[in-house]
Amino acid sequence: MGVQPVHYGAGGSGAPSVPRTQNGVAEALPPADRMEFYREMGQADEHELLGVLRRWWLRATMYADPLPEPLRTAVENGTAPGRPAAVVLREAQAAREADSR
Numbered sequence: 001m002g003v004q005p006v007h008y009g010a011g012g013s014g015a016p017s018v019p020r021t022q023n024g025v026a027e028a029l030p031p032a033d034r035m036e037f038y039r040e041m042g043q044a045d046e047h048e049l050l051g052v053l054r055r056w057w058l059r060a061t062m063y064a065d066p067l068p069e070p071l072r073t074a075v076e077n078g079t080a081p082g083r084p085a086a087v088v089l090r091e092a093q094a095a096r097e098a099d100s101r
Contacts, residue, residue, distance in 0.1 A: 028060035
């Protein structure tokens with residue numbers, strides 16, 4: 001089994017374009033989102049900071065490398081290939097419960 005590179009968008013650069021820092025995330029966000037990001041970072045305690053930064057970094061990464069229009073539309077319409085995570089998690093939970101009986 002070989003190792004395959006992680007794809008980070010159409011450019012295929014091999015690395016995310018948004019640094020995982022507060023300034024890197026803020027610079028990659030549109031102004032309206034940037035203010036919300038700063039508000040959440042300012043209100044987060046020491047236990048929440050990393051989660052807030054991670055969540056906004058993911059959003060900033062999507063802004064920096066958006067999905068192709070047809071795929072984005074399919075995701076929004078619920079017609080994209082794949083299965084919803086909620087369904088997969090329910091099935092996994094049911095399988096664990098069946099195995100434990």
